[in-house]
């Protein structure tokens with residue numbers, strides 16, 4: 001009978017939510033790890049200042065947006081506060097040489113990447129059992145802004161948003177579908193899928209759309225634009241927490257179950273573009289339709305996720321046909337496991353992350 005089914009669903013969701021909280025808490029970085037990372041940042045900043053005295057090294061990505069897992073890599077951005085600065089490509093080469101000479105890091109400069117970076121890594125050692133991996137980019141101010149946007153979304157409803165995102169990050173790593181170099185999706189891409197779902201799919205929404213909320217005071221175009229991109233979003237989180245309360249009361253487990261269901265069966269992969277800024281868009285309207293249909297050798301735009309600020313940039317453009325097939329297969333598998341509602345929620349969690 002229906003009532004009994006409803007009760008069993010409720011009980012499972014409650015237990016599974018608790019399991020999720022307990023699970024992600026153990027995966028957060030320790031205070032010690034954060035301190036080591038901060039020391040590394042300071043050291044690198046000091047060295048880079050010998051080439052560019054007016055530079056600052058800032059963290060972005062997961063170490064700065066509240067979605068960091070234990071032993072995650074470090075994303076650093078070097079900002080230079082002077083008018084006459086070297087081109088990013090030259091800086092990458094010079095910084096690469098310098099760090100090779102002065103530190104124990106393995107150094108790999110990638111001066112010709114879309115965003116020129118220096119890749120650094122330290123091998124595991126006693127006291128640093130997982131080593132350190134770190135990318136340094138130059139003048140990548142948009143990345144700092146999108147990091148801040150993600151952080152604001154995390155802070156509006158930490159129990160639900162952070163738990164969902166952290167779980168999906170671990171899950172996608174364990175299921176091996178978090179390798180942009182191998183045709184699957186970056187963590188950044190998964191975070192955008194979660195936010196898209198919470199802002200535009202769930203009804204009532206769990207999160208507001210920060211990019212369309214009006215500013216509290218009039219602001220000029222200079223303030224809202226960076227390199228021609230509109231980077232405005234409502235970032236007064238204290239005020240937002242006072243004024244905005246979601247009427248969606250779903251638990252984190254219910255949201256996760258729906259998330260898997262939505263991306264297994266409902267999202268229109270063939271024509272749709274997920275945009276946290278503007279909701280569901282079409283590949284056609286963005287000019288992202290053609291590239292695989294024309295049979296171009298490098299497959300692009302199977303999966304389309306619009307970058308929140310760089311709106312011509314498809315964050316998931318490198319996801320291949322096989323990659324998308326695998327990712328969707330994993331969403332379906334997760335959905336199936338959760339639909340069976342095993343007696344113990346912990347068993348479901350273990351199965352999901354097998």
Ligand code: CTP
Pocket residue numbers: 060061062063067068069072073075142143144146147169186187188189315316
């Ligand atoms: N980024 C981007 N475009 C991408 C991928 C990443 O602009 N296609 C930028 C974003 O600013 C993002 C940051 O790089 O916040 C780090 O991306 P990523 O490593 O994918 O996310 P993390 O949250 O750092 O995840 P992880 O812990 O797995 O490193």
Ligand code: MG
Pocket residue numbers: 061062072073074075
């Ligand atoms: Mg990262």
